[in-house]
Amino acid sequence: MNIVILAEFAVASGGAEKVAVESARGLAEAGHAVTYLQGIDGPADALLDHPGITRVPLHNTDIWERPAHRAAFAGLWDAAAAARLGAALDGLSARPDLVHLHQWTRSLSPSLFPVLFARDLPVVVTLHDYFLACPNGVYYRFDTQGPCTLAPLSAGCLAAPCDGRGRLHKLVRVGRTGILRRTLSGRRLDVIHVSDASLDRMGGLLRHHDLIHHRIDNPVRVARVAPADPARGDAVVYVGRLTREKGADLVAAAAARAGLPALFIGAGPLEAELAAMPGVEILGWRSPEAVWETVRVRARALVAPSRWYETGPLTVYEALAHGLPVIASTRAGSAEKIVDGVNGFAVAPEVEPLAEALRRLSDDATVRALGRAASDRYWAAPMTGAAHAAALGAVYRRIRDEHAA
Incomplete structure (x- = not known):
């Protein structure tokens, strides 16, 4: 299969990118053709150095490194970044069978989804966090230092000063979540949960979307050596x-x-x-x-x-x-x-x-x-890259076949 992976970075700056990079390598080693779309310019992990992986930079910048007013608008809808994504997809030598998103909130916006839907591409998102439902992304109250109990975008949610970066960020993120909800309305979206707890919790939070849920463990790249003492x-x-x-x-x-x-x-x-x-x-x-x-x-x-x-x-x-x-x-x-x-x-x-x-x-x-x-x-039952790639391949084929039907 021809798979496009979209992530903000091409190095393991966080858990999401680490999984994206290791997934790309595992899929390539399993025989899939992988295009890695890198949202923000920067170095690339050596794991992406494989003949089955093509890395394509989108040359975006971190939204929150821009002037405040530009950052706010870009967080809601970044037409220029969406255009760059569309051009990158149209420039590929082969049509993708599927696009897999790992992280998109730092350099893109909800504007990426119409680009993918307009090209009739199946889309799958790994839920490393709660941004698909929760404005601050972690379903956590930074003001009270405890988990959130509010329904996303409810009146209580809108009033809560819960964002770790302040009121401006909360306001933009509320707007982005509302736009995202409208953008995805009526569109199929496949999501991958990395734990049973995530599946149980996110199922209720994401009831506004037409989602197909899948459950796959994250890959763990650890060579088997003698156990520590x-x-x-x-x-x-x-x-x-x-x-x-x-x-x-x-x-x-x-x-x-x-x-x-x-x-x-x-x-x-x-x-x-x-x-x-x-x-x-x-x-x-x-x-x-x-x-x-x-x-x-x-x-x-x-x-x-x-x-x-x-x-x-x-x-x-x-x-x-x-x-x-x-x-x-x-x-x-x-x-x-x-x-x-x-x-x-x-x-x-x-x-x-x-x-x-x-x-x-x-x-x-x-x-x-x-x-x-x-x-x-x-x-x-190790959570190896090969096991992860095999599970992804099975989910990808099911999504592709259902999309074609």
């Missing part, structure tokens, strides 16, 4: 952006209460606050290889206590693949890979439940058993 570790480890919605502050507070050091790999707005807390070490960002070299040596467990309904953080699956126990938030989709007390713990994103789980890591025999189970259970 977490009993040798000296700290609990957090990997990712240091923000409150991802629970970085919970890790530091719970680790201090449990009497364990906390190691943070990443950066973000909570860095100074965390650095002032006892027992905290912050390494900053590292390359993926360096991250796991460090984690395999230092971690007694990986901790991912997200306060928002995170769809499926990749670091959780990568840690399990390395034979490391995981303490995951019960709000995150990744918790469904955790068997509580077997390969880690699934806990509420609150200090005391998290601290109680961390206290159980003080026993080397317990930690070693959790690590062995993490490795055994993961590799019994």
